[in-house]
Amino acid sequence: MNVMPPKGPQQQVRTRLLDLIxxxxxxxxxxxxxxxxxADRFGVGRRFIRQALDGLEAEGLVWRxxxxxxxxxxxxDPMGDLAAKITGETNALEVMEARLCIEPELAALCAKRALPEEVTRLRMLAQRQWEATDAQAMELWDGSLHRLIAQCARNRPLLTAYSMLDKIRSNPSWVRIRAKSRTETSLQVTNSEHTAIVEAIAAGHADAARIAMRDHLETRFAALRDELVAEQIE
Known part of the structure; x- marks a missing residue:
């Protein structure tokens, strides 16, 4: 029987950091x-903490x-702060309409321009979103995945437009509505849709990435609309 060798301090720190995240x-x-x-919490030197964080940053799981x-x-993106000026003048469905106009094209551009290491990060972020067990973590990883896709498109005007929408949709009341619309089935669908988007990007298929992103956003648009209708009835 093969016996796995014990993990070294750096690998142990990495594992504990991932558990914390x-x-x-x-x-x-x-x-x-x-x-x-x-370092105090894990009982190791700061060097091991720094090395583990360096690795997680390279994988796109943390940033400094x-x-x-x-x-x-x-x-x-810091340009997202511009959104604060119009947050009170729009609503969640309008934001979803705008996302449907912008994010499919960002996904298509990402498929053309993403580097191999960026595709690896996208896969990791999608996996983290699927593994998340609470609404806050789901929001964190979902937003991180969509944000990295927008960044990898490498189009400054489109990124700025996306960043404004990203900032607006962080409104706490809208976050709450999204959380209420999630079910075990919808989470499985989201994971499948995220996987389709990332794999289309990995394959460099712009049209497939565009379609996959549109399908995903239309699914979320319908769920959001249904939840808003249900709240009005209540």
Missing amino acids: KSGDLGSEGKLPTERAL RQGKGTFAGQPA
Whole structure:
């Protein structure tokens, strides 16, 4: 019988960091504790923490901002702050309509331009979203996946437009509505749709990526509309 060798300190730290990230206990921004706090918590030197975080950052599972800390997922584009000016002048369905206009084209461009290592990150983010066990973690990883697709399209105007929508849809009341519309079946459908999008991008098939993204957003649009109707009835 083969016996697996014991994990070294760095691999143990990586495993514990992944468990922490998947736990959904990082707050709405997904901010991790400081390196010092993590070192104390795990009982290892900061060097092991830093090396493990370097690896997770390379995989697209965390990102860092100088002076701010380390965060799970993918960073929001700063241009998204423009959305604050129009949040009160729109609604969730209008935002979904706008996403249907923009994100299929972003997926198509991503299929043409994504690097192999970026495709690997997309797969990892899709897997994290599927493994998430609470609404906060689902939002974190779902947003990170769509955000990375937009970034990998490498079109500044479209990314700016997407970032505004991304910022608007972070409205807490809309997050709550999305959470209510999720069911075990819908989560399975989302995972299947995310997989179709990522695999089309991996294959470099722009048309297939465009169609897969549109199918996914139309599914979510219908679920959101149904939930809004149900809330009005209540």
